[in-house]
Amino acid sequence: MRRQPLFLVFEGIDGSGKSTQADLLFRHVSSRGLSAVRLAEPTDGKWGSQIRVMLREKNMLPVLEQHKLFLMDRKDDAERNIIPALNENRIVIMDRYYYSNAAYQGALGIPPERIIRENREMQVPEPDRVYYIDIPPDIAAQRVTGRNNAQDIFERESFLKKVRGIFRSVADEKFLAIDGTKKVEEIFEIIKADFEALLGSCPPTPPGGGLP
Ligand code: ADP
Ligand code: TYD
Numbered sequence: 001m002r003r004q005p006l007f008l009v010f011e012g013i014d015g016s017g018k019s020t021q022a023d024l025l026f027r028h029v030s031s032r033g034l035s036a037v038r039l040a041e042p043t044d045g046k047w048g049s050q051i052r053v054m055l056r057e058k059n060m061l062p063v064l065e066q067h068k069l070f071l072m073d074r075k076d077d078a079e080r081n082i083i084p085a086l087n088e089n090r091i092v093i094m095d096r097y098y099y100s101n102a103a104y105q106g107a108l109g110i111p112p113e114r115i116i117r118e119n120r121e122m123q124v125p126e127p128d129r130v131y132y133i134d135i136p137p138d139i140a141a142q143r144v145t146g147r148n149n150a151q152d153i154f155e156r157e158s159f160l161k162k163v164r165g166i167f168r169s170v171a172d173e174k175f176l177a178i179d180g181t182k183k184v185e186e187i188f189e190i191i192k193a194d195f196e197a198l199l200g201s202c203p204p205t206p207p208g209g210g211l212p
Contacts, residue, residue: 009097012133015140016180037085040095047073063108078124107162135180
């Protein structure tokens with residue numbers, strides 16, 4: 001039997017609908033009386049804040065330096081948030097993880113396999129499931145027009161085509177790829193059914209702990 005709790009990750013290009021689905025899953029999990037935590041990368045920690053300033057000011061660091069910041073942010077997230085939550089038997093619902101690192105910094109030229117290897121070498125927790133919301137960049141872009149005043153490099157359509165290609169190429173057995181052009185409710189039905197199946201294969205630890 002698999003261990004409890006679950007570590008569930010949402011991946012996809014900007015505007016794919018990740019946050020919408022992560023919020024719905026968080027609400028669903030909570031309404032079932034299970035304890036969950038909703039996290040996101042980049043974080044609001046010390047490295048994540050530097051990343052957000054870089055993105056907001058559109059003042060992009062050279063790719064190797066930005067890659068290093070994303071790695072440090074992920075290590076910090078694992079130590080401060082992910083591992084403690086899993087140790088407290090909470091289900092972790094994460095908006096972006098190291099596959100985003102592979103896809104975005106990969107699209108800027110670092111080999112995606114190398115990025116995945118470097119993340120795994122840091123021994124950050126491995127997700128149980130990656131909900132990958134797959135969508136053509138032009139449709140995603142229409143949804144988020146107006147979110148920022150001007151698109152940054154990470155949101156340009158040609159760049160996002162590359163990012164999408166890498167997401168699709170690094171998909172492993174943990175991925176559940178979902179057509180992001182479907183309606184919000186249809187996508188969530190797929191995620192909910194999968195979540196329930198995962199939960200069925202690793203039922204929650206009863207209060208006070210499991211069997212000795
Ligand atoms: P992401 O977190 O991947 O950037 P969001 O969840 O913030 O994407 O969604 C971007 C925008 O698209 C939001 O305005 C959201 O309401 C809308 N949206 C999300 N999912 C869908 C969908 N399946 N169909 C149409 N619009 C959607
Ligand atoms: P996010 O806040 O999720 O953006 P959005 O809400 O627009 O989807 O992430 C900010 C950007 O950071 C996003 O364009 C993807 C990028 N990113 C990387 O380039 N590498 C990474 O490792 C991660 C986690 C995110």
